Amino acid sequence: MSGAAQSDGATLTKTKDVAPGEVLLKVTGLQKHFPIRKGLLQRQAGAVRAVDGLDFEVRSGETLGVVGESGCGKSTMGRLITRLLEPTAGTVEFEGRDITHLGVSAMRPLRRDVQMIFQDPYSSLNPRHTIGTIVGAPFKLQGVTPEGGVKKEVQRLLSVVGLNPEHYNRYPHEFSGGQRQRIGIARALALNPKLVVADEPVSALDVSIQAQVVNLLDDLQEELGLTYVIIAHDLSVVRHVSDRIAVMYLGKIVELADRDSLYKAPMHPYTKALMSAVPIPDPRRRTAKSERILLKGDVPSPIAPPSGCRFHTRCWKATETCRTTEPPLLELKPGQRVACHHPENFEDQAPQDTVLLTAAKEAAELVADEVLAESAETSAALAAETSGTEPEETAEPVTKKAETAPEPEPEPDEPDDK
Amino acid sequence: MTELSKTGAAVGEPVAASPAPTAFLEVRDLRVHFPTDDGLVKSVDGLSFSLEKGKTLGIVGESGSGKSVTSLGIMGLHTAGQYGRRKAQISGEIWLDGTELLSADPDHVRRLRGREMAMIFQDPLSALHPYYTIGQQIVEAYRTHHDVDKKTAKRRAVEMLDRVGIPQPDKRVDSYPHEFSGGMRQRAMIAMSLVNNPELLIADEPTTALDVTVQAQILDLIRDLQKEFGSAVIVITHDLGVVAELSDDILVMYGGRCVERGPAEEVFYEPRHPYTWGLLGSMPRLDRDQQERLIPVKGSPPSLINVPSGCAFNPRCPYADVPKDNITRTVRPELTEVGSRHWAACHMTQEQRERIWTEEIAPKL
Numbered sequence: 001m002s003g004a005a006q007s008d009g010a011t012l013t014k015t016k017d018v019a020p021g022e023v024l025l026k027v028t029g030l031q032k033h034f035p036i037r038k039g040l041l042q043r044q045a046g047a048v049r050a051v052d053g054l055d056f057e058v059r060s061g062e063t064l065g066v067v068g069e070s071g072c073g074k075s076t077m078g079r080l081i082t083r084l085l086e087p088t089a090g091t092v093e094f095e096g097r098d099i100t101h102l103g104v105s106a107m108r109p110l111r112r113d114v115q116m117i118f119q120d121p122y123s124s125l126n127p128r129h130t131i132g133t134i135v136g137a138p139f140k141l142q143g144v145t146p147e148g149g150v151k152k153e154v155q156r157l158l159s160v161v162g163l164n165p166e167h168y169n170r171y172p173h174e175f176s177g178g179q180r181q182r183i184g185i186a187r188a189l190a191l192n193p194k195l196v197v198a199d200e201p202v203s204a205l206d207v208s209i210q211a212q213v214v215n216l217l218d219d220l221q222e223e224l225g226l227t228y229v230i231i232a233h234d235l236s237v238v239r240h241v242s243d244r245i246a247v248m249y250l251g252k253i254v255e256l257a258d259r260d261s262l263y264k265a266p267m268h269p270y271t272k273a274l275m276s277a278v279p280i281p282d283p284r285r286r287t288a289k290s291e292r293i294l295l296k297g298d299v300p301s302p303i304a305p306p307s308g309c310r311f312h313t314r315c316w317k318a319t320e321t322c323r324t325t326e327p328p329l330l331e332l333k334p335g336q337r338v339a340c341h342h343p344e345n346f347e348d349q350a351p352q353d354t355v356l357l358t359a360a361k362e363a364a365e366l367v368a369d370e371v372l373a374e375s376a377e378t379s380a381a382l383a384a385e386t387s388g389t390e391p392e393e394t395a396e397p398v399t400k401k402a403e404t405a406p407e408p409e410p411e412p413d414e415p416d417d418k
Numbered sequence: 419m420t421e422l423s424k425t426g427a428a429v430g431e432p433v434a435a436s437p438a439p440t441a442f443l444e445v446r447d448l449r450v451h452f453p454t455d456d457g458l459v460k461s462v463d464g465l466s467f468s469l470e471k472g473k474t475l476g477i478v479g480e481s482g483s484g485k486s487v488t489s490l491g492i493m494g495l496h497t498a499g500q501y502g503r504r505k506a507q508i509s510g511e512i513w514l515d516g517t518e519l520l521s522a523d524p525d526h527v528r529r530l531r532g533r534e535m536a537m538i539f540q541d542p543l544s545a546l547h548p549y550y551t552i553g554q555q556i557v558e559a560y561r562t563h564h565d566v567d568k569k570t571a572k573r574r575a576v577e578m579l580d581r582v583g584i585p586q587p588d589k590r591v592d593s594y595p596h597e598f599s600g601g602m603r604q605r606a607m608i609a610m611s612l613v614n615n616p617e618l619l620i621a622d623e624p625t626t627a628l629d630v631t632v633q634a635q636i637l638d639l640i641r642d643l644q645k646e647f648g649s650a651v652i653v654i655t656h657d658l659g660v661v662a663e664l665s666d667d668i669l670v671m672y673g674g675r676c677v678e679r680g681p682a683e684e685v686f687y688e689p690r691h692p693y694t695w696g697l698l699g700s701m702p703r704l705d706r707d708q709q710e711r712l713i714p715v716k717g718s719p720p721s722l723i724n725v726p727s728g729c730a731f732n733p734r735c736p737y738a739d740v741p742k743d744n745i746t747r748t749v750r751p752e753l754t755e756v757g758s759r760h761w762a763a764c765h766m767t768q769e770q771r772e773r774i775w776t777e778e779i780a781p782k783l
Contacts, residue, residue, distance in 0.1 A: 069629040070600075176718040206480040207656055211700035211714030218711070233629065240702035240712065263704070277634035279659030280705045281698075283682040294638060295631040297585075298599040 018095055020061035024195060024227050025081060030054040030090035032076050036303065049302050050076040052251035053090070055329065058195065063221065063228040065242030065259075067235055067274070069299050073251040074231045078199045081229065082116050083107055094195070112142055115188040119200035121180030125172040131158070131183055132168040138190040157186040161216060178209035185216065189224070197229045202237060214241060235278050239263055244335075247271045250302055250310040253329060257336035267336060267343040270311045296363050309341065316363035317342040321353040439513045441468035442650050443492075443618055448510035450484075450491050457723040458507075461487040463674040465510075469667075471617060474644065474651040476665030476682070478658060478697070480719050484674040485654045489620045492652075493537055494519055494527040514618060533563040536611035540623035542603035546595040552579070552606045553591035560613045578609040582639060601632035605639065612643060619644075620652045625660060637663050658701060662686060667759075670694050673720045673730030676753065680760030690762035690771050692735045695779045706783070713782060729765060737774060741765035 018024050031054075033047035051073040058064050066074045079085040081092055083099060091100045099110060118124035125134055135154045139146060146153035155165035161182040172180055181201065188196055201217065202210040214237065220226060232238050238245060245262050247255045247270065255268040266272045273293040295314045300306055309327050312318040321341050329339040332346055341350040450462040462484040469475045479485045490496055492514075496506040512519040514534065519527055539545035547555060556575035557568060564571070572591065579587035582605040595603055604624065611619060621640065625633040641664060644651050653664050661668055661682070668685040670678040670693065678691040689695055699713030717734040720726055728747040732738045738746045746765050753761040756768060764771060 069631060178718055206719065207658075208480060208696055208700045208715035209718060211702075211712035212716075214702070214712055215714060235630070236702040236704045239704060239708065259708075274630060275704065277630040278704050279633070279637065279657065279663040281658040281662045281686070281701060281703065282705060283662045283665075283686050285662075285705065292634065294634055298601050298632060299629075 018060040018194070020059075020225065022060050023057045024060040024095060025058040025229075026091075026093040026096075027057065027081060028055050028091050028093075030077070030080060030092065031088045032073075032080055032085060033088045046303055049251050049305060051080060051087075052302075052305070054251075054253055056246055056253060056256055058227060058229055060194070060227050061221075061225055062243040063230060063241055065238035065245040066229065066231045066248060067233065067238045067245060068248035069233065069274075071250075071299055071302060072248040073302070074233075074248050075199050077248070078116070078197045078229065078231050082114050082197050083110075084116070108142075112138075112191040113194045115191070115193040115196050117181075117184050117188050117196060117198040117201050120204055121177055121184055122172075122204075124184055125180055127172055130169050130171055131163075131175075134172070134183060135186045135190060138187065142191060144191065153190075154186075157190055158183075160189065160220070161186045162212075176209075177205050178212055181205060181209075181213050182216065185213075185220070189220065192224070193226070195227045195229065197231070199231045200233070201230065203232060203234060210237070217241060235275060247274065250299060250305050252310060252339065253337075254311065254340070255336070255338045256329070257333075257338075261333065261336045265345040267332060267338040267346050268311075268340045269315050269317055269342070269344060272344050273314075309339070312357065313359050314363055316360050318357045318360040318363075319350065319353040320355055320357065321350045323357060439468065439516075441513075442471045442515055444468040444511075444513040445488075445492065446511040446513070448488065448491060448512065449508065450487050450496060451507040453507065454723070459722045460674050460725060461722055462491065463725070465671075465674075465676055467669055467676065467679060469618075469650045469652065471650050472644070472648045473666045474653060474664050476661035476668045477652060477654045477671060478656065478661050478668060479671035480656060482719055482722060483671040484722075485656075485671055486622055488671075489537065489622050489652065489654055492519070492618075492620065493531060493535060494524075529563070532559055532616070533614045534616055535618040535620065536614065536616035538604075538608055538611050538619065538621040538624045540626050542600070542607045542627070543595065545607055546603060546610075548595055551592050551594055552598070552610075556591075556606075556610045556613055559610050563614050574613060575609070578613050579606065582606070582609045582612075582643075583635075584609070600628055601635060604628060604632075604636055608636075608639065608643070612647065615647060616649060618650045618652070620654070622654045623656070624653065626655070626657070633660075640664065658697060670697070673725050674722055675730065676761075676763070677731065678762040679753070680757065680762075684757055684760045688757065688760070689775065690756040690760070690768075691731075691764050692737050693731050694762075695775065696734070698783055699779065703783075729763070737766060737770075740770055740774075741767075 030051055032051040033049050035044045036046045036048065037043065038045040054077060056064070066077065068074045076085065080087050083092070083102065087100055091098055093099065094110065094114065099107065102110070132151065132154050135157055136150045139150050139153070151168065155168055158165045158167065163179060163182050163186070172183070175183065198217070202213050205213060217228065218241065221228060228241070230238065230241050239259060242259050244256065244258055246253050247268065249270050255262065255266065255271045262271065263275065266275060273295050276293045277295070297314060300310070300313055306313050308324050309315070309318070309322040312322040315322065319342065325341070327339045327341050327349070329337050331337045332343060341353070342348050445468070446466050448462055448465045449460070452459040452461060465484070465488060467475065477485050477488065491508060492512055496508055508520060510520065514530065546552070553572060553575050556578060557571040560566070560571045560574050561568070576587045576591050579591055584590050584602060584605055595606070598606060624640065625636050628636060637660065640651070651664070653661065655661055665682045668680065668682050669676050670685070670691065672693050678685060678689060678694050685694060689698065693715070696715035700715060702712060715734050720730055726733050728745070728749055729735070729751050732746040735746070749765070751763040751765045753763045756762050
């Protein structure tokens with residue numbers, strides 16, 4: 001089916017103001033707090049801090065993948081950058097223009113350039129409208145008459161996404177899940193957008209269909225020079241489609257890096273844990289439990305996120321600094337930004353701080369000894385390598401940590417554990 | 419269309435017809451059909467397998483392949499429920515520890531259900547009753563099968579919650595399901611299904627609704643509990659990763675039938691059915707180098723009302739024309755042995771499949 005996309009896709013005209021590789025979308029300090037109201041007077045009793053300070057940019061022609069567990073704010077982020085939601089603070093710049101607080105009518109011309117593909121192909125298509133009406137709606141709303149008329153254009157779009165153009169008059173219920181997702185994609189492509197935000201585009205689909213849609217998105221990007229922001233929880237899908245990946249945890253980006261650096265040498269402990277948790281479809285690797293990091297408990301509530309580093313309650317490396325000071329998102333390696341005091345595969349950022357928190361001691365029990373030893377080794381090696389700042393001092397605490405953590409009976413922990 | 423096609427009725431796996439199975443669980447030629455206005459939905463159409471105690475069988479397939487219907491069939495939940503005023507038509511044999519369940523007295527099956535065989539459902543929020551506390555629900559499950567007072571049962575509930583890793587079980591036993599997070603609810607449901615030490619545990623998509631980090635916790639828990647209780651486990655999922663993680667044997671379902679079945683390693687490393695190849699090729703993998711392109715299976719899963727004639731997979735199979743005389747479109751392939759304890763249902767010869775796998779498929783994965 002993706003073959004059809006290849007043959008007809010070339011006929012879509014490319015319109016581009018931003019050269020590939022230049023910043024198309026820039027987000028600074030983006031926040032979205034949903035107020036919780038209580039009582040008769042509906043006074044604000046608190047807020048769900050769904051997105052709490054994001055900084056990133058999306059370059060033209062690339063795919064930015066956003067991963068994270070449910071409730072980390074990735075979908076809210078998607079709705080903020082498409083301006084389906086109004087940010088609480090921060091700015092969103094599209095092609096250098098501040099669109100943060102544009103009103104509905106001021107946003108309308110921009111809607112052509114920013115489109116969205118939704119997760120659920122069952123609820124995102126109006127069951128009472130035919131496919132022709134659904135895919136043709138963007139033209140009607142924008143008052144655009146494409147060359148050759150709306151019907152012809154819609155049929156062309158249908159063939160671009162690998163559907164039969166003769167199905168123009170059918171209703172959504174006559175299509176399977178994968179086909180419906182293609183309809184959603186055709187609708188998003190109707191106005192030649194520059195940026196397509198796809199929120200979990202394949203998670204509702206069967207495995208064999210998932211691959212079809214992933215390949216279709218790939219082909220369309222190549223042919224139309226699209227820029228994608230793909231939000232997903234499935235790390236293997238995200239790796240497959242993305243050029244750069246942002247890992248979110250409780251409303252913040254904890255790591256933002258090139259795909260290969262991120263998957264080969266994750267620096268944030270959360271990224272590492274998240275990747276190790278993915279079940280590997282290989283029965284021979286099953287016994288290799290040593291590679292797995294089991295995180296304890298669930299993601300804390302975004303209503304009252306933990307102080308300091310938000311991951312400190314589940315991290316096996318957490319120290320006092322982590323509880324008190326929030327780590328900034330720093331570019332520690334070229335193209336790899338991390339928000340962590342004690343990153344993996346890198347020099348420790350807070351070497352003087354060696355006392356592990358109780359939470360970390362508990363968490364360390366769930367981390368295989370090999371992982372701890374290995375991370376201590378690489379950190380120590382890297383620290384020695386980049387020995388700009390007192391190598392002894394940096395190397396020592398790291399190894400000490402490795403010693404205390406995996407021991408079966410760490411004497412000083414006992415009172416804390418009870 | 420609405421007639422049960424008896425002609426194609428052959429036992430999938432060569433088992434003797436004598437009614438004394440040696441395996442702990444043995445399913446023979448199970449068929450579950452639902453009459454609907456549009457026609458007969460053949461959700462499961464001739465499925466056979468067996469499972470020993472202490473072993474795990476993973477059933478993989480896409481939505482609508484009959485995985486869940488099979489598990490509900492084993493639990494005997496189809497006959498009780500009615501679908502649009504018409505009952506499901508079930509035939510075949512299900513032997514659990516020497517008892518045939520389909521012909522057994524419903525009261526007897528009810529006594530077994532929950533005690534001998536238990537089930538973990540996909541969505542714990544809809545499987546748990548919102549109106550009762552977690553404790554009350556576990557106590558009820560325990561007291562249905564054990565003649566004990568409420569206090570003892572509650573102690574048992576706390577013990578089980580503790581065992582599945584719920585912190586402060588003595589307090590949380592009085593919580594309502596909505597007060598639990600997704601992962602904790604799933605743990606509570608596992609506690610409830612294990613409270614009677616069942617010998618057969620069926621987990622239907624046990625981690626699909628959970629995040630990866632929580633999924634890893636739950637998979638770990640299921641594995642540990644199985645070791646501890648020595649029960650037979652059936653894991654139903656669409657995620658090959660989960661199956662690889664837990665199963666000793668794997669059964670791949672397509673269009674209501676088993677297309678391939680064998681030890682986990684064989685199915686992953688020496689798969690002998692084009693559909694299994696398709697599943698393996700569709701999946702982006704974290705443990706390998708970046709693939710250039712995924713190799714999807716074309717088309718979509720068949721409608722169970724109108725299963726394609728011949729091999730159900732033939733419209734989507736890239737190799738449908740390899741066997742001669744259009745046989746893939748006219749004759750339904752039966753499971754044939756392709757290795758030790760390894761069966762596949764395909765018209766291509768062993769040699770053809772071995773060649774295609776080693777030369778065309780495996781290098782691209």
